[in-house]
Amino acid sequence: MRVVVVGAGLSGLAAACHLTAAGHDVTVLEREAEVGGRAGTLRLGDFRFDTGPVVMTMPELLHAPIRAVGGDPDALVPMTRLDPAYRAVYADGSELHVRADMADLREEVRRVIGEEDARGLDRFLVWLEKLHTAEFETFIDHNYASPLDLVRHPATAAQLLRLGGLGALGPTVERFFTDDRLTRIFSFQALYAGVAPAKARALFAVITYMDTVRGVFHPEGGMHAVPRGMARALTDAGVSVHLGVEVSAVLRRSDGAVAGVATADGEKVAADAVVCTLDLPVAYERLLPDVPGPRSVRKGSYSPSCVVWHVGATGSPGAHLRHHNIHFGADWDGAFEALVDRGDLMPDPSRLVTVPTVSDPTAAPAGSTSMYVLEPVPHTGSGLDWARESGPMRERLHAFLEAGGYPTDVREELLVTPDDWAAQGMHLGTPFALAHTFTQSGPFRPSNVDRRVPGLVFAGSGTTPGVGIPMVLVSGKLAAERVQEYAGAARPRARVAAR
Secondary structure, eight states: OEEEEEOOBHHHHHHHHHHHHTTOEEEEEESSSSSBTTSOEEEETTEEEEOSOOOEEOTHHHHHHHHHTTOOHHHHSOEEEOSSSEEEEOTTSOEEEEOSSHHHHHHHHHHHTOHHHHHHHHHHHHHHHHHHHHHIIIIISOOOSSGGGGGGOHHHHHHHHHTTTTSBHHHHHHTTOSOHHHHHHTTGGGGGGTSOTTTSBGGGHHHHIIIIISOEEEETTOTTHHHHHHHHHHHHTTOEEEESOOEEEEEEOTTSOEEEEEETTSOEEEOSEEEEOSOHHHHHHHHOTTSOOOHHHHHOOBOOEEEEEEEEEESOOOTTOOSEEEEOOSOHHHHHIIIIIIOOOOSSOOEEEEOGGGTOGGGSOTTEEEEEEEEEEOOGGGOOOHHHHHHHHHHHHHHHHHHTTOOOEEEEEEEEOHHHHHHTTOGGGOTTOBOOOGGGSGGGSOOSBOTTSTTEEEOSTTSSSOSSHHHHHHHHHHHHHHHHHHHHHHHHHHHHHHO
């Protein structure tokens, strides 16, 4: 079967690998001049920055598609595990390092907080392991036909209920500890899913499992090395990856099924199936203007966005800095109420500062530092005027870096706002897609197929299973499985037509 994959981001490249391994004739079309999608790269002078995700977890989910086409993931995308995964800095000035070894992490908790919470950590890690075991294969790495699929795994569903998986994440994590510093470092991951920790389902502790237990990694050369290595595996396997080609429409036959795609320069590329990785609202609007997007896509609740300040500064990173540094504000609940409930800027924001130069000196010139500073902010639906807000935001972030002992003699910089994310094709200017509320998760998340357009399959953060590098890699695999299902259904029709 001829398959066109629209977009050479992580989900599209994963889908292309699995489809190629299954014997399909695959062509990848990418509108930008390089692969990567949101996992892009930016050069400002002699400084290098990752433009999208910076936290790499679950590398085995990357290894699977690369190996599927005969590639060697360790050679194509070498990476090292970070220790600590995070340096957590709290409003009272205390710090906690999330160590890579669980025995070291326990000792860190005992040293910084106390023996009682170290014992709580032991219980928490057992709970995380059980949650991941119950949840991943059945509810994440799985294509749903409908929400009724949940009843096909009653034992697993019962196990998740016993583990408290449908309870609120923050209070569930809090049960294991006496100190809210631990609740924060082990529940902030819910923000990746677009939901405040106090309101997210405890199921999302699976993200905590991924980065705390399984570890955070740094690919050599930065996160952009991940899609670059995947694309190399594909081209080595004979797959065509075309750059600078923008798809303008999905072509359809008289019966509504996919016939291929049209490009912005007027070409038509025939295909029996199309995997589309555009943000879902944008995909329907631009490529399928005569097919209304599902209500969940048009009217759903979308995650907050973020501002990212890329900073290249003179001065080496101080000895106190780590690769990933999370600074927690004092008013945890109030900050999320402002951001998620009211669509306001956080009055007391928590921020992530990634300093790749700590692990990779090639990210900056000698004696300099490359930094990625992220602050969660409302998406463009809030009505904030970023032409007005950008200047004050930049000044607040600069003062914050100075207070935290980061190099602040800025030589190169770029501030990315929700308006910029929107210009890149992200609905409502958020790179985190639909929020993972209960009614927008699992079988309730927009499907990766639309029965009105047979042969069209979606992949990426807007569809199942959701947001984050592990999830979008899984989404590419699930999309390939959907194409396989379609190919299997198409063969009997072809045989009947040939009689």
